[in-house]
Amino acid sequence: MLTSAPPDDASPPVDAGRSRDAADARFEALARMARGHFGVSTALITQLDAGRQSILAGAGGSCGATLAELASCGQTIADAGMVVVADTRADQRLRDHPLVIDNPCLRFYARCPLLASSGGTLGAFCLFDDKPGELDDEQREFLRDLARLAAMAVESDSTAARLQEEADALRANEGRMALAIAGSGTGIWDRNLQTQEIHYSSGWKSILGYADDQVSNRIEDSYRRIHPDDLAYVQASMQAHFERKTPSYEVEHRIRCQDGSYKWISSRGKVVSRDSEGQPLRMIGTTTDISAMHAMSERLQQSVDLITCLTDEVPGLVFQYRRLPHGEAFFSYASAGIWDIYEVSPQQVASSAAAIDAIIHPDDREAYRASLDTSAASLTPWDLEYRVQLPRQGLRWRQGAARPRRLEDGSTLWHGFITDVTDRKRIEAELQEFATTDFLTQLPNRRHFMKHIEAELARIQRNDGGCAAVLMCDMDHFKAINDQWGHALGDLALRHVATILREQLRKTDMAGRVGGEEFAVVLSDADIPAAMAFARRVQQRLAATPLAEGDQRIALTISIGIAVMTASDASVDAALSRSDRALYRAKESGRNRIECL
Incomplete structure (x- = not known):
């Protein structure tokens, strides 16, 4: 069961004093690599030294919690192996922890210990995310690889620091230094350019699996161990340093091991003495096994290639x-x-x-x-x-x-x-048109017209003045047209009237089909005389353009009722009702008339 403050014999305290800016770039790179590869919100690398935990590197953040708090939460699970918590809310070890409770988005957690070559724990590689998750076998192995690299770097740093302390104390005592390096996994070589001999430390030989008596001192033999594809590059790099074109000799190449396999190494050296003419006499350097790093690089490149292939196949731009x-x-x-x-x-x-x-x-x-x-x-x-x-x-x-x-x-x-x-x-526009337009006449439908006239009344009331004319129009004898000529011609008559109404409108006006043969018009900023003029133009245009059916011409007429909508109207219904009554009066008075109310 987790507690908010673990006892002294539980997880070690977190040293939050070390800022992320001060973290070693190698660990920062590994943390960013992990965060990007696993797609999590936070990746941390912690170190355990003298019973105290410190943060080596962090990438990302989670729920506003500090990196120190996340590391503390991660270390509360006492388990020497890999720990993967798919959902912290469902995990008995973490669900009651204050950090989990206070940060509900801290859901996924994974930790892989950084194991020293001696078997001890150097720290941990931790993953956090705001969503539940899981790691498959390949991902778990990848996390172990990252932890191994981090552990190697921690051990290497510890060794280097220890060696530096001993070097300072022993005043470059070569014998003592050689002993220290021999146990660090780093090999030393010393080349005599006059005799063309090269001497290797025991640590150097052990990197490649050789015993002390299995490696000769001849420079020719050293070249034979280098992979044929890398030999020219190695020799050219060394020659450039001999000629002082580079301050030091630094190469990465493959070298043959005792069992015949090849291993990637990093070799670094420097000329330490020259003759009076500047010709190199002696060169000393180190060799480090970087096979794991190269294997990791190949895996990462494969991941990059895979991601690139996937994104290139996506129909869109990633x-x-x-x-x-x-x-x-x-x-x-x-x-x-x-x-x-x-x-x-x-x-x-x-x-x-x-x-x-x-x-x-x-x-x-x-x-x-x-x-x-x-x-x-x-x-x-x-x-x-x-x-x-x-x-x-x-x-x-x-x-x-x-x-x-x-x-x-x-x-x-x-x-x-x-x-x-x-x-x-395009589909959205078509759907919008279907929702607002009468299919037969292509005028706004009743619903859309009502929204427009309500907006017009709101404008009038907002400006506290002005008016708008509301016209109700009804085709005369429409049923008789349908009965005599058929519904197809009736539909044609409706479209003909709609076209004439549309021709007479200004940009600020609107006409809509609100019933079978009934149309409504709202004329913005128009009074009764302006509305009467509009209505007469519509009737005159109808009279001038009868509907053609074969050789016959079918005269169409329309009755129109007019009312004015003002700011005093409580709703559009009042103005519509007045214009509707005016239309009724026009119908009752003989049709093809214009009445105002």
């Missing part, structure tokens, strides 16, 4: 977009889908995003820039639909979504995805 503090921006990563989305290549935007900015539709460009500014300023997700004008595809709709984070240099980095939503936007 991207990493970076904006520097002084405003310049570029795509530090863009999948192959950028060609379909923007018709540019990843190389064209690798140093500048100006090419993208230029193809954003002019009407959307300001909103596009403002949305990125807001996201960068507040570190909130970027989500935007916008148009682009492309050379080949023409006008297209795009939807972008990304999450930003601030980098140490003050720049902002987004990871996100952009997709084509042109078809969806």
Whole structure:
């Protein structure tokens, strides 16, 4: 059972005094590698030294908790092996812990110990995430590999520090130094360029699996152990140092072990004496086994290749977009889908995003820039639909979504995805039209017209003045037309009337079909005389353009009732009722008339 303050014999205290900025770059790289590979919110590497725990490196953050608190939570599970907690809320060891309770987004936890070559525990490699999760066998092995690398680095640092202390104390006593290095896993070599002999420490020989008497001192034999593909590079690097073109000799190459296999090593050396003419006489250096690091690098490259292949197959653009503090921006990563989305290549935007900015539709460009500014300023997700004008595809709709984070240099980095939503936007527009338009006449339907007239009344009341004319129009003898000529011609008559009404409207006016053969019109800022003039134009136009059916011409007439809507109207129903009564009066008075009320 977890407690908020473990006793002295429980998990060691956390030393939070060491800041992340001071962490060794190697551990920072491993932490970032783990965070990116596993997709978790936080990765930590801790060290256990003299009973006290300190944080070597951290990547990310979780629920506002400090790295020290996370490390403390991680060390409360007393288990020497790998621990994976899929859901802290469901785990008996962690669910009652204050950090878990106070931070509900701290859900997933994994820890792999950093084991010393002697079997002791050097610290731990920890993963935290705000969602429940699990690690499969391959991921667990990858975490163990990361822990091994971190442990090797911790041991190497400890050894180097110990060696430095002994070196300072012993005043470069070569014999004592050799003994210390022999037990550290680092080999020493000493080359005599006059005799062309090279001497190796026992530690050097043990790296490759050789006994002391199995390695000759001849330089020719040392070259034979180097992998044939690396030999020229090694010799050229050494010659460059002999000629003082480089301050030291540093190479990574493969070397044959005693069992015939090859191992990656890092070899570093320096000429320590020269003759009067500057020719090198003696060179001393070290050799370090880096096979595990190279294996890890190959695995990471395979992961990168896999991710690249996957993102390139996604129908859209997977991207990493970076904006520097002084405003310049570029795509530090863009999948192959950028060609379909923007018709540019990843190389064209690798140093500048100006090419993208230029193809954003002019009407959307300001909103596009403002949305990125807001996201960068507040570190909130970027989500935007916008148009682009492309050379080949023409006008297209795009939807972008990304999450930003601030980098140490003050720049902002987004990871996100952009997709084509042109078809969806077209469907949305069609659905909007279906929802607001009468299919037969293509005029606004009753629902849409009512929303418009309500908005018009609100405008009048808000301005505390003005008026609008409301007209109710009804085709005369429509039933007789249907009975005599059929419903098809009746539909044609309705479309004919709708066309004439539409021709007489201003941009601020609206006409809608509100019933079978009934139409309504609202004329903004119009009084009775203006409405009467509009109604007469409609009737005159109908009279001048009878409906044609074969050789016959069918005369159409319309009755119109007019009312004025003012700020004193409590609702649009009052004005509609008045115009409806006026229409009834026009019908009762003989049809094809205009009445006002």
